[in-house]
Amino acid sequence: MELNDIIKPENRVYQKPRLLNDNHMHYCPGCSHGVVHKIIAELIEEMGLEDKAIGIAPVGCAVFAYNYIDIDWIEAAHGRAPAIATAVKRLQPTKMVFTYQGDGDLAAIGTCETIHAANRGENIVIIFINNGIYGMTGGQMAPTTLLGMKTATTPYGRRVDLNGYPLRISELVAAVDGSCYVTRQSVHTPAAVRKAKSAIKKAFENSMAGKGTSLVEIVSTCNSGWKKSPADSNKWMVENMFAKYPMGDLKNV
């Protein structure tokens, strides 16, 4: 069979989701942000939420998320996305409101907003991209940086005596009464992408059903910050990040 016989519209089984527009994404080659954008766009389309979804974009590499997924967005000040999401969801309870935040945004400057939004049980979804580093600003240490991990501000590796311990946000959010669903996922293999997609789907459903706060942590790579190739970054993530940030559901009520 010739390629021409296979490559026909009626035989197409996978294509770029319509809501992910044709703008060139500014992310580094192989960055996990792109994969997560893609599954969010697919889900919003598949779940018929195009007119209901409102995203709150962070400060960090995903600051331009609103340029890539064609839904309504608000750009929050650094770390404040859950506070904005709270207001939007309370004013427009029929909308599906989610934040999209990195670990510098969410786990450092925005820890307060995150924990309190979850503790109040706001009916929002928090998508948390944990790549263990501040990507956008040049690879400085984040609260989530692993012990021993070299960054621009820990050139000899993170030390407990100087920098404290890596912060596990999902465990904190799972511990407060207002959260209904907390899960840790990744997007480094086809199977992981499928699982992460079902997790985000469940979170979106929870927001619509008014069940409380859902947090989906995606343990991710920042190959530029980690100074590795995209494929090596995935390997490093599995070998190092997964020990501190194990995969799976932490809470599902």
Place this chain on the structure above:
Amino acid sequence: MAKIKGAVVVNVERCKGCDLCVVACPTHVLALQPKEVNNRGYHFAYMQNPESCIACQSCALVCPDACIEVYRVQE
């Protein structure tokens, strides 16, 4: 037994040559162009061994830039 034939189409100008699809493909269909580059200077992905594609979509699922369309035919 019905045989599955697959093929992919790479959006060449969108591709950043990250290599993740090449690594994800179970049947070693894909490779990065060794010399040729796109408008942004990236060595984009292409089907080096098109006859081996089984339309599993692994490459498309892990692609961060949604550059890959997958086609499937049952012979």
